[in-house]
Amino acid sequence: MAEAGLAVVVLERGQYPGAKNVSGGILYRHPTEEIIPGFEAEAPLERPIIEQRYLALTADAMLGGIYRTQDFGSPPFNSYSVLRSEFDRWYATKAEEAGAEVYPEFTVTDLIFEKGKVVGVSTGEPDGELLAHVVVLADGANSLLAKQAGLHTEWNPIDQALVAKELIALQAGTINDRFQLPDGLGAAYEIFGESTWNHLGYGFIYTNKESLSIGTGALLQDLIDSGHNVNDMLDRFKKHPAITPLIAGGETIEYSAHLIPEFGYNKLPKLFADGVLVVGDAAGLVNPINREGANLAMISGKLAGQTVISARERDDSSITTLVRYRELLEESIVLQDLYKVRNTTHFAHERPHLLVDYPDLVSKIAKTYLTVDGASKKAKMAEINRLVRSLPKRRLIDDAIGGFRSMFR
Ligand SMILES: Cc1cc2nc3c(=O)[nH]c(=O)nc-3n(C[C@H](O)[C@H](O)[C@H](O)COP(=O)(O)OP(=O)(O)OC[C@H]3O[C@@H](n4cnc5c(N)ncnc54)[C@H](O)[C@@H]3O)c2cc1C
Numbered sequence: 001m002a003e004a005g006l007a008v009v010v011l012e013r014g015q016y017p018g019a020k021n022v023s024g025g026i027l028y029r030h031p032t033e034e035i036i037p038g039f040e041a042e043a044p045l046e047r048p049i050i051e052q053r054y055l056a057l058t059a060d061a062m063l064g065g066i067y068r069t070q071d072f073g074s075p076p077f078n079s080y081s082v083l084r085s086e087f088d089r090w091y092a093t094k095a096e097e098a099g100a101e102v103y104p105e106f107t108v109t110d111l112i113f114e115k116g117k118v119v120g121v122s123t124g125e126p127d128g129e130l131l132a133h134v135v136v137l138a139d140g141a142n143s144l145l146a147k148q149a150g151l152h153t154e155w156n157p158i159d160q161a162l163v164a165k166e167l168i169a170l171q172a173g174t175i176n177d178r179f180q181l182p183d184g185l186g187a188a189y190e191i192f193g194e195s196t197w198n199h200l201g202y203g204f205i206y207t208n209k210e211s212l213s214i215g216t217g218a219l220l221q222d223l224i225d226s227g228h229n230v231n232d233m234l235d236r237f238k239k240h241p242a243i244t245p246l247i248a249g250g251e252t253i254e255y256s257a258h259l260i261p262e263f264g265y266n267k268l269p270k271l272f273a274d275g276v277l278v279v280g281d282a283a284g285l286v287n288p289i290n291r292e293g294a295n296l297a298m299i300s301g302k303l304a305g306q307t308v309i310s311a312r313e314r315d316d317s318s319i320t321t322l323v324r325y326r327e328l329l330e331e332s333i334v335l336q337d338l339y340k341v342r343n344t345t346h347f348a349h350e351r352p353h354l355l356v357d358y359p360d361l362v363s364k365i366a367k368t369y370l371t372v373d374g375a376s377k378k379a380k381m382a383e384i385n386r387l388v389r390s391l392p393k394r395r396l397i398d399d400a401i402g403g404f405r406s407m408f409r
Contacts, residue, residue, distance in 0.1 A: 001100070001305045001308055001309060002095065002098040002099035002100040003098045003099065004309045005099075006308065006309065006312055008095070008099070008100035008101065009100070009101045009103065009130060009132075010092070010095060010100055010101070010102040010103065011103055011106040011107075011108055011121065011123070011130075012092075012102065012103065012104045012105075012106065013104075013105070013106065013107035013108075014104060014105070015104055015105060016089055016092075016104050017088045017089050017091065017092035017102065017104060018084050018085040018086065018087065018088030018089045018091075018092075019085060019104075021084040021085070021088050021140075022084070022163075022165060022256045022257075022258035023082075023084045023293070023294055024165065024204050024206050024213050024215060024291070025046070025081045025082050025083060025084060025206055025208070025213045026049065026079050026080075026081060026082075026188055026206060026291065026294075027045075027079060027080050027081075027082045027087065027294055027295070028078065028079045028292070028294075028295045029076060029077050029078060029079060029080065030078075030295075031295040031298050031299050032295075032298065034299075034302070035298055035302055036091075036094050040075075040077075042090075043082075043087060043090055043091075044082070044083070044086040044087055044090050045080040045081075045082055045087070046080060046081040046082055046083060046186065046207075046208035046209050047080065047081050047181075047184060047185055047186025047207055047208060047209060048072065048073065048077040048078075048079070048080055048184075048185055048186060049072060049077075049078065049079045049080065049081060049185075049186045049187065049188050049206075050068055050069065050070070050072040050073040050181070050182075050185045050186065050187070051066065051067065051068035051072075051179075051181075051186075051187040051188070052066075052067050052068075052187075052188050052190070053065070053066050053067075053187065053188070053189045053190065053191075054190050054192075055189060055190070055191045055192070055242075056191070056192045056193040056355070056358075056359035056362075057191060057192070057193045057194035057195050057203075057240055057242060057243075057359070058193060058194060058359050058360050058363045059194060060241065061242075061359075061363040061366075061367070062242035063359060063362050063363055063366065064191075068187075073182070073185050079188075080186075081186050081188070081206045081207060081208050081213065083167070083208060083211075106123050107123060107124075108121045108122070108123060108139070108145060109122060109123060109124035110122040110124060110148065111135065111145060111148050111149055111276070112129060112131065116274060117273075117274035117275040117317075117318070118135050118149055118273065118274065118275035118276040119131055119132070119275055120132050120135065121135055121145075132275075133275070133308075133311065133312060133317050134275055134276065134277065134308045134311055134312075134317045134322070135275060135276045135277075136276075136277050136278075136279060136301070136304050136305075136308065137149065137151075137276060137277070137278040137279070137282050137283075138278075138279050138280050138282055138297070138301065139282050140280065140281045140282055141160065141258070141259035141260060141261045141281040141282070142155055142160065142259050142261075143278065143281070143282035143283075145282070146269060146278045146282050146283070149273055149276045149278070150270075150273060151269045151270040151271070151272075151273060151276075151278055151283075152269035152270065155261070155263070156221070156263075157219070157220035157221040157224055158219060158220070158221040158349075159261065159262055159263035159267060159284075160219070160220045160259045160260065160261060160262060160263075161201055161217050161218060161219050161220065161259065161260040161262050161288070162217050162218070162220050162223060162230050162257060162258075162259055162260075163201075163215050163216065163217025163230060163257065163258055163259075163260060164215055164216065164217060164230035164231055164233065164234040164255070164256070164257045165213060165214070165215035165234075165255070165256050165257070165258070166213075166214050166215065166234065166252045166254065166255050167208075167211050167212070167213055167252070167253050167254035167255075168211060168212045168214060168247050168250035168251065168252050168253070169210060169211045169250055169251045169252075169253045170210065170211060170212060170247070170249070170250040171210060172209055172210050174249070175207050175208075175210070175212065178245070178246050179207055179246070181207065184209075186206065186207040186208070187206075187207050188204070188205075188206045188207075189204060189205040189206070190202050190203075190204055190291065191203040191204065191205070191216075191237075191243075192355050192359070193355045193356065193359045194237075194240060195216050195237045195240070195243075196216055196217070196218045196233060196237075196355075197218070197226070197228050197233055197236065198352070198355050198356050199218035199219065199222045199223070199226065199228070199352075199355075200218060200219055200222065200345070200348050200349050200352070200355065201216065201217050201218030201219065201222075202216070202217075202291075203215065203216035203237045203243075204216070204291075205243075205246060205247075211250075211253070212246070212247060212250065214234070214237075214238065214247060215234065216230065216233050216234050216237045217230050217233070217257075217260070218230070218233070219262065219349065220259070222349075230257055231257070260281070260286055260288065260293065261281055261284040261285075261286050262286065262288050262345055263284050264284070264288070264338055264341065264342050264345060265335065265338040265339045265341075265342035266342050266343075266346075267284070268283070268284055268338070269283060269284060271283055271325060271326050271329065272319060272322040272323065272325050272326060273319060273322075274317070274318050274319055274322075275317050275318075275322075276322075277304045277307065277308070277322060277325050279297060279300040279301045279304045280293075280296070280297030280298075280300055280301065281293060281297060283300065285297065285300050285329075285334055285338065287337050287338060287341060288341075288344075288345055289341045289344050289345075290337070290341075292337070296333075296334050296337075296338075299332055299333070299334050300329060300334055303325060303328040303329055303332060303334075304325055306328065307321070307322060307324050307325040307328065310324065340407075341406075341407070343405070343406040343409070344406045344407060346406075347402050347403065347405075347406035348406075351399060351402070353395075354399065357391060361387060361388070361391065364387050365384050365387060365388075368380055368383050368384055368387070369384065
């Protein structure tokens, strides 16, 4: 918008951009490159990610899959770990270089309406009113401003996840050894099952240059129902015998907890009204299955910017012009991807046994097969057969069909 000659003001309530942003920290190159070409040469990035692990924890075991490729280890990289406090600060300077004015330590308390149309924002202070042709709401999960704009009513605890995260300092060489990484390259572990007390959610460990980002969380409703809290969940996760050796000797240098909107395509709020657009987490644009939020926030911001530019060209910031924002989102991966996974969270939430029974079964099968105890392989296969048959057959089929439908329909 600033590059197109519009007067742009960014109000941020934190001490500086990035001060209040919480993320595991995986940033994808492609959408970032589209917004800031050549960003890799100057942005504060941690490690290019060359390995992705999907793991499940049972009480005493860990199992899962690994994908590591040299393709992710050389340019063009696929993704990086980043520290948002550093990355966002740098990112805001790029907005300033383009001509936007960025003001930290300003909290927007209210929207200003005129005849039902949003015409500006207020910080609640004397002289704290700022009028605008269009206001873009980017105030993150649980957006109070989107509610004021009438874009949504109340978020339900079933539609939000709460995640606790720590940054643990460790020497680069120790990280390389423990995660079997070439110097400077990184890994991302997504960890299910016991990591979340078997609630729907996940734990994660991402490698930075000289620290690990570790976190875990679950749907707020499940936390309320079970009485578990995410601080205890994270402590418990760190004490799991498969996790402790990865973080041993590290020092926690940062702790945060944050919501992630999880309502998905089926419950999306309204994305625009007269004089106002909503982007990123404030609009619920998070793909929980693929752990993508920052990239969807950036893309939605870009599409909102394009919409505002054409609204200014037409001198019309009513819904007649701003509807284009929804169309652009539908044409982009943002809403196409959210549509694709629209039923997946509901499918998994309806089946709490998924994160318990199947990891447990695979663990028992592996243990049976791998233990050399005098029993013949024939006897072991018979035992494995018995273990598989111990699961209700109807449920097995239902899970397989339901899982397939929720992912591929
Ligand atoms: C633990 C955790 C791990 C995650 N891991 C990943 C990951 O690895 N990769 C990924 O892509 N996504 C991840 N996400 C999701 C990702 O962090 C979000 O989708 C992304 O930050 C959304 O960006 P946003 O700008 O919409 O919102 P936010 O980053 O939340 O930014 C909102 C901003 O608005 C400011 N603000 C709020 N209210 C006001 C107000 N009234 N006035 C002024 N300023 C205000 C806040 O201070 C903040 O700076 C993770 C989220 C969490 C919680």
